[in-house]
Amino acid sequence: MPLAPDALAPLTFLVVDDEAFMRTLISRVLKGLGAATVIPCEDGRAALDIVPTGADVILCDLNMPGMDGVEFLRHLTQTPFMGAVVLISGEDQRVLSTAENLAKAHDLNVLGALSKPITPAGLSDLLAKLGDDGLAGRRRQGPVDRITEDDLRRGIENDDLVVFFQPKVRVRDRKVVGVESLVRWQHQTRGLVPPMAFIPVAEDLGLIDALTDSVYAKAVRQGGRWLTAGHDIKVAVNISVDSLTRFDLPEMIVATAAAEGLDPSHIVLEVTESRLMHDIRSSLEILTRLRLKGVGLSIDDFGTGHSSLHQLKRIPFTELKIDRAFVFGAARDPAARAILDSSVGLARSLGMSTVAEGAETQEDWDLVESLGVDMVQGYVVAKPMPADQFDAWLTAWEA
Template sequence: MSAMGSRLLVVDDDLVQRVLISKIGAKLSYDTVVAPSFEAATELLDREAFQTMVLDLSLGERDGVELLRFVAERNLKAMSIVIISGCDDRIMKATRRVANGLKLSVGGCLTKPLDLNRLRSALELPQRSPLAATTASPLLPITPDRIAQGLAAGEFFVEFQPKIALQTGRVIGAEALARWRSADFGMVSPLVFIPIAEEAGLMSELTDCILSSAMSQGRKLIERNPGFTIAVNISGSLMSDLALPERIEEILRRENIPPSALTVEITETIAMADVDRANDILVRLRIKKIGTAIDDFGTGYSSLAALARLPFSELKIDQSFIKGCVSDEDMMKIVDASVALGKAFNMKVVAEGVESPEALEIIRRVGCDVAQGFFFAPSLRRSRAERWISQRNSSANGLIASPAETALAS
């Protein structure tokens, strides 16, 4: 049994590839099962649950796209899929679009011969991503009471995903991502527990817990790296609470963290739901020297209105545009225009979801200030984040990012 309770299915008709991928999976504490054919894979998927699947597109007489359709039909959409192939890059990009159209979770598309560091990073994604599926048993449904017990028991914590300044290559901040390791359920996805907490009115307590954890665990990062900021997402249900700025300020005071070291991230749709209240809250946060970021920019109906009416200090371009800009000219235009808008409003512009050197080159060229994503590093536990950031910032060659960085000097 793996340390994380994670199971990996390797679907490949090449014995050498299966052995190689299985060894990397074992190093990441996966419980690995192999399938040499389409038929063997479908039998396994019908009777067993897997968190991650590595899929070769060429499977003898069958192909990987057929298996993607099978996965979608069985509604196994929480499983992260890493697609590998000897096909050219255009076919790989088209395959990713097929998977996206089926609403599947794609952890990576890797061409052969495999870059082992990129493979390792892709396999780490479901263990560290908010998209990771809950391991909860259906016989033990997650209830508001269980979330409250988890809060009382200290089961919630944060991981940090580094944010890199593109001009210098230094890590200048991190996004703190909520995590729950439950004694009953194992690792539970935020996509599962946050909606339950929202509906039960527990978001105030949960946010206070996550914010306190982010500040206390991030203290060394802030102290060792001048100007370092930690970003924390704020739930939509809290944007009607006019006492929120004072609560945040009290947590910062209690953790002895300067307000300038915190950035509060709010999605544009949430901010525009009640503009007057959002404006009240955001203005007071800015007065207190707390940064405010408009998150997932471009995905809502009111992007321009949010920029014009609300005092954000940072604009985060949604990862769907960043991932698409490499192969889609229209996505490229959206990224370019978003950067220009951010600059026009004197905002720092952050690119989320940077996963390739091509995407990195594009966002640098159009003038993004900061980048985060799996090309640099996944979200990391505190000690690993401290080590990774220290190593990167002490490197004279920090500007040249490499997928090898995500191996993280275990």
Template sequence: MIDTSMNILIVDDHAFVRRALATMISQLGTHQITHASDGDDAMRIIATATPDIIICDLAMPNMDGLALLRELSTQQFAGSVILSSASDASLLRAAANLVTAFGLNLLGVLPKPSSQQQLTHFFNQHQQRYIQPNKTPQLIVDNSKAQLQKALDNTQFIPVLQPQIAFSSGECVGLEALCRWQHPEHGMLSPYFFIEQIEQAGLMAQLTLSIIAQSVQALQALPAEFANTTLSINLTPSCLTSDMVNTILADHALMTLAKQKRISLEITEQTELLSDSLSLELLSRLRMNGFNLSVDDFGTGYSSLQQLSQYPFNEIKLDRSFVSQASSDAQSAAIVDMAIQLANKLHMKVVVEGVETHAQWLCMQQLGADICQGFLSAKPMEPHKLAAWLPLWQASYNVIKAQSSEALRA
């Protein structure tokens, strides 16, 4: 625990709850603790002293917790919020989403009764985020169209590969190609620094073809252990043109892999596909030529049952937001379970993204997901590092497998 004093405001209409929380907080450091019985009371306190963290109940008389959150948003409150409530899981999840929608900094949800361990975790999160000095200056990157075109011409955009693991065997069955900018001055940059600008500049097709060519070459150079591994490549709707698809179908190396069922195209941002006959024709042509088609981030945005009913997808990728909550939230688990059952009935594979803990692995495995992708098994890496990663993962999988067996017996 970082020994830094903070100003904590507890907003709850029950005096006993406020006292209990204050007692736990006082054991975590020399923090200044202030009490408020409702939102109106809290706003009067905030007017004279801005807290670092607000621990907020939802159901309160006068101004309730939701109204308080809205008011904090209008005042651009820059501290952190912890929701504390005995409400059911669906309301807590909606309230947590509301905090984010308001642009506030959510540390997490503290169910009642609260625990000192949970408070310690949230306080550490706040202090690491806001109190520790940020030693990394914010990068200012020239991502103008001219600079992006120069980077493309010099093959500075490269693929890194993230392994996809079969839950049933622990085998690496797939690799997703993710784009990075190998910048000559700033080093390896994430898509945050360029992908939106690439799209706006009309360079997405050129970038995609470059990543495809490099990824296929990297896949072919991998050792024999990866001989049957599939390659997943992201394809945005702006790339779904007749010229682009014809270029893909004319790529001999890519088509050889596609006919072996080793290429998956992950279709992102499906809003532009809706009621688009050309998209339907082009995707159908790709499927006819052996490509697997995956619905990326299924369950969010415009990825929905409509895509599954209209387009020839044979895989869904469940968004990480569902995966992260399913091991601890019954409703999220029910949503994942429903999606997996639907995919099974449609004879589609299910890839789950964002698996970071053993609890998440066990939950997804028990719910029947096919393939795991996440930091638990591997972060994205340069292709030449895969050979060294594989035996390390196999050793880790043996431990995970033993822990899973023990958990199932318990």
């Protein structure tokens, strides 16, 4: 999306670079894009004195004498800064990517990173995200307030959990072949609560099975409706490793699907190992029995956490979901592209289908298509949405 006219005029930009020439160049580029207020600063320490007076966007060099850009980012998190960050460097791309990941780990609103010399087009593309995501002037988001046990129990008992669906689109013909079912909580006072606020609570308190049963039942009910309407869509549901000690899980999965008219082959269980499998014998038995019954198994967020090559070796997965860290922007990140390419080759050699998760741009789509990825799931196709919105979107997509 191009930068809107006059979008930058109300914002204050802070340019932190030890080279006078670069400060001047970046300031001129910003003003050429419509910025009215640009404050040049020669080092990180001086910049920290300016930040509290008000800055919407900070453009920061990494390699500076004294306080370098990486140290500056750490100190920036201790200030009341509420804006966005653009990283700039003449270092190699891997150093730049690592610094970008570090800034995100600090919960800073990172628009992206640019190699020197910067270009008006490159900077304009990053600053366009200010309008897309509302990053300017937004306070950094800390951890979401976690839900209490009593609150969560009431939410499950009152059937307050809702399911959003994000499409999986086959790359070769752009056909919608599946969805991932994503839980949200329509809280009576907090509004729509994201899963990060309550899934860990459910796992810690032993409520994850009840939560999973509710989400799964709603997801397959919708899958049955789609099948009746003539849409052959596989339904994927996330399963916590904490649920892989339930010996009745395979029967529950198949019976619940059958009650909605779905064959087990229409079901995919996505396993994300955010936590280690403590009882590997039970987990292996349950996952193997699910495969024997025809249920698909997906290793989610491959390349992160405990989702490893070892798990691919010992568990009969049918689908490999490549984490967004290796998809979004991989066309401009050689390391991410290499991992993406090798993951696709690995999956192909194991007879598994691949899903590129987190693709957001046409550039991402073009790359995964050229590498032979089977399916794409990400904002380049559609965001997660409730079932009624999904139906309207599907009609428009197929048209």
